Amino acid sequence: MPGSSTISKQSFDVQTANILREMIVSGNLEAGSRLTEAKLAEQFNVSRGTVRAALHKLSNEGLVTQVLYTGWSVIAIDAQDAWELHNLRRVLDGLAARLAAERIEPAGAKLLQAAYQRLCQASEVGDPKDIANADFEFHKLIVALSGHRRLQEHYKLTEQQIRVFIASCDSGYSDYQNIGHRHEALVDAILSGDADGAERLAKEHNAKHGDALISNMRQMESQA
Template identity: 35%
Template structure:
């Protein structure tokens, strides 16, 4: 990274730390030691310090007295709040997409859900996650509201690590894949009310799967 401009280095460090938190390799409650992180990433401590500050503004990092910066922990009540708010926003995005979708977008959405179904059968989780994000992004794009898009993606970033836990719950992967197909069918039929209901039920089911899986793990 030495030959890169400083802002590029800082942004790379920020994205690496952010992804590590969202994917769980940096776990809630874990201390963020600037010196250690700088050595691991091959950079000076300054871009690490600034990246941590940026993550603190996002709510992914908190500063604790006599401890320092740690990966933020979210309570069960906060997780419930995030899921409930997301259900409302996702429902609105689905309704708006159903009202605005054109034939080209309809085909694109159908292609994506077919790919999701194939990858779910193959249990190819890395590719599935990428295509699932493309699927969601297309729905938000079709909805046509940048403000709504910004609100949803902020929540998605905070809930990603919990969604992964929910998808580990027995049967949830298959159930979620069916829900994705149902949502596409509602949107392509231009049935806004149905699309909103399916989207909200999908998020509610994801919330229940998360807490069911947590309950199982707590007994192990």
């Protein structure tokens, strides 16, 4: 367990969930790690009820699971989980990119360009956590720019698991500086209103590294 952190007593379960979420997504809490309400309550200086509410929230996001009689554990994504998230992401991102290209406006274009620049800057610095966060925020913005409320709701159901998957894919790159620039063609397609191109590029994006990650996970599982 990472070093002790203190949460403002006014923030309660939401802030507790936010901190635990970042610890999971960043890898500071490893997959399969056991979590107990008593230890977390002591670490964060909050009540066990606050911790329990936070863990239930993270459970709804698919980041932790409750183990009968023993507490909680951080999810461990296996090859089947990765395959499902990979294919679901391609469908959702493809539709979002198409719709964003069809309805892009000056205000949305500025937001997209800014998100792209943040991703490129994070890639140049090379911090894996910042790259994964900027990558996720970039794609989440495209979903928001789609203007499709139900698409956004479906994306939100698995977005934290998708964050974990994106971080896993990004970690497979040997050249972090190119991660940001790999999004340039997608940005150009959306800004130019090329709906067909935007959908195709979004579906193809990260396909190579996602497929490689799943293949490696399946191989490791078969050898276990």
